[in-house]
Each structure stands twice: as structure tokens, then as C-alpha cells.
Amino acid sequence: MNTGGLPILARVWFRAGFAALVCLPAVLHVRARYSGDSPAHYSALIHFGSTLECKPLPEVDAARVVRRPNSGYDGQFYAQLAVDPTLQNPALREALDNPEYRARRILVPALAHVFGLGSVPRILDAYALINVLFYLALAVGLMAFLRPTTGRDYAIIAGALVSPGALISIMRALTDLPSATLGFYGAALGGGLGTVGLAGALLARETAILSLPALLSGGPREWWPQRGLLTLRLLAVILPLLAWGWFVHAQYHQPGASAGTGNLTLPFSGWWTGWQHALDRLTATAFELRSKGSWFRLSEVLLMPAFMVQVTYLLHRRRWDCPFWRMGAAWTALAICLGPAVTAEQFAYARALIPLTLAFFLSLRLERGHAFWWWLILGNIGAPYGLIDICTILWPR
Numbered sequence: 001m002n003t004g005g006l007p008i009l010a011r012v013w014f015r016a017g018f019a020a021l022v023c024l025p026a027v028l029h030v031r032a033r034y035s036g037d038s039p040a041h042y043s044a045l046i047h048f049g050s051t052l053e054c055k056p057l058p059e060v061d062a063a064r065v066v067r068r069p070n071s072g073y074d075g076q077f078y079a080q081l082a083v084d085p086t087l088q089n090p091a092l093r094e095a096l097d098n099p100e101y102r103a104r105r106i107l108v109p110a111l112a113h114v115f116g117l118g119s120v121p122r123i124l125d126a127y128a129l130i131n132v133l134f135y136l137a138l139a140v141g142l143m144a145f146l147r148p149t150t151g152r153d154y155a156i157i158a159g160a161l162v163s164p165g166a167l168i169s170i171m172r173a174l175t176d177l178p179s180a181t182l183g184f185y186g187a188a189l190g191g192g193l194g195t196v197g198l199a200g201a202l203l204a205r206e207t208a209i210l211s212l213p214a215l216l217s218g219g220p221r222e223w224w225p226q227r228g229l230l231t232l233r234l235l236a237v238i239l240p241l242l243a244w245g246w247f248v249h250a251q252y253h254q255p256g257a258s259a260g261t262g263n264l265t266l267p268f269s270g271w272w273t274g275w276q277h278a279l280d281r282l283t284a285t286a287f288e289l290r291s292k293g294s295w296f297r298l299s300e301v302l303l304m305p306a307f308m309v310q311v312t313y314l315l316h317r318r319r320w321d322c323p324f325w326r327m328g329a330a331w332t333a334l335a336i337c338l339g340p341a342v343t344a345e346q347f348a349y350a351r352a353l354i355p356l357t358l359a360f361f362l363s364l365r366l367e368r369g370h371a372f373w374w375w376l377i378l379g380n381i382g383a384p385y386g387l388i389d390i391c392t393i394l395w396p397r
Helices: 008-032 058-062 075-083 099-103 107-116 120-146 151-161 164-171 176-189 191-204 206-215 224-252 269-284 292-316 323-336 346-352 354-364 371-379 383-390
Strands: none
Touching (some): 151 354, 164 176, 164 383, 206 323, 346 354
């Protein structure tokens, strides 16, 4: 397939149609979570739990959010931050499992608060849907950056958009996809605009600091002459997070409180433990061809090797002049050292490594020959994990 010979308008329509088709499963999933029984119509996406020990904000209770018969998921804490991102509501301290840890990631809750225009149900809906906004922004950015004309280009875009981490972030209304999208724009734009993008990525998730190498230009020999400008850009990225972190610390610091225990360990040991758990789940019951659960467990087993392929590619194909490779190389250091607290749950590590996946696909565009397709297929064998889960509405069994 090559659309380079088409008229400009035809290319634009083809690209728009392709992006719409790839994004359709996510949009259908979101639409299926609409609830007319709650003023916060899309609160089912946030995964509020009914058995969580934390006491929810009274405003959230009044909005009659959809609750699940378990402890819920991380999005419920960020959604409550969106009700008051200034942290002045004293009830927030009891509504968050770890106030200082959660409140550092303020950008997405703050945007939801602005979009909600002061109404708590609208704020919660804005928070639930903001991942879709960033998902579409990522699709537009990929199209604008790659300007696809060949099958290779479209395969890269499709792989990035249906990556399990991106879909999981949408399904559970998390901050991972917004942070990764801003990191993508930071790497793609570079310069002053890229600096703004990366500063926003850090305020969404502080782990985005690993994307800072994307601000460098050229190879290592060119960095020293630019040290003054690069230092200013790095400070512009980090200082907003430091200032907000200081404010959060003053509000919520609790001696002895900790977060992230078990997130890091010796290289690859956490991955081995997680893969064993996934394999145990697969072999615990008989495999049935018509069972969504069986295919889902199989995709769990394949997801971890897919990330290892991505890590291997980024370490094997060194491209210092590519901002996405520089970003991905930094993320491989985190990826290989993830601990059992993260790797034991596919939801956790898939969404945590969205920037790694984006860096893999966008570095892959420089690959030549048949090796491109081998790397693409092997690095994407975990894609069914997110698609099977997000398409439950289309395959309910």
C-alpha cells in the first residue's frame, strides 16, 4: 500500500479514516460505559470501589458514582483530586490512599476541574473522558509527525494506538496516557514547545522525567556546545514539578508514609516472577477456543515477551540522533528493573511503559528491509491483551 500518489485531499481523508478506524474500539468501549442512572454519566470508567477503606469525598457520594464490588483502582483517587486540585478540601486527606504520592500528579485532575466548570458530576465526567481527548491528540500527533504514505507508516501508527498500555489507561481513567502523549509531543516538537510538553508530562506523572533525553539534539558530540541552552530547558521542565512537589509536601507530608515499595528490583527478576504468574493463570484452566477468558490469559503470557522485544530493539539499534530513541533508551533502564509489585499485574506494567512502546514504534520507522516487519510483529504480539479487554462489549463471553 502506498498513498503517496493520491491527491493531497484524498490523502488527508484516508489518514483521517484510518485513524478513526483504529480508535473505534476505544471509543465504543467508552460509549458502552455510559450510565443514565448517575449524574456523573461516565463514572464507571473511573473504577470507584465499594470496599475501599478510604472515605470518599461527600461531593463524590452525592454524585451517585458507579461503584464496583471491590476496592476499585487508582483512577478513583485522581478523580477526587479533580474535585479540588488546590488541595484545600480537608476531606481529601481521608479520600486518598496516599495523599502526597497521588497529589504530585496534578495535571490531569486540574484539567478535569477546569473542563467541569465547577460542577462535580461534570468534573468527574471530564476526568473519566480526558484520556479519550489525549488519545485523539496522540493519533493526530502521530499522523502529523509521520505523514504516512506507506504500509509501514500505517502499521507503526496502528501499533502505537492499540498498544495495551494506552487502552488500559482509557479503560481505567488513569494518568499514564496523558503523560505519555505530552512526552510524545515533547520529543516530536523539541525546542521551546517540546520543553512545555515535557514539563506537562512530569506534572501528570513524575516518571516522565525519563523522557528528558528527548530534549537533547543530535549526537553526544553536539551536547556540550549546547550545554547552556540545554540546562535552561531542563530547568524549565523540572522546576514546575519541584515547586508543586514542595507545595504538596507542605500540605500532606506524613512521616513514615511510603509509596512504590516493590516497584523496582534487580534487572529482569521482576519480569521472570510476573511471567510465571501469567503462565500459571493460563495453565490453571483448560483452554477454550470460544472463551474470551482463555484468549485473554494467553495474551497475558505474550505481553511480557513483547516488552522484552521492545527493550532489546532499543538497546540493539542505537540511534543517538533520534529523539524517540534517546527517550526509549532511558525508559529501558526502568523497564528491566521493574519489581514484582508492578510486573505481577499486566495492567500495571503495560500502562507504566507506554512511553517505551511509543519510543519503540517511532524508532522502528528508521529500520530498513524485512527486519522492520519482524521487529514490528514480535514487539506487538502483546497487543491482543488490551484489545480483548477493551472489546468486551463486542465479545461479551
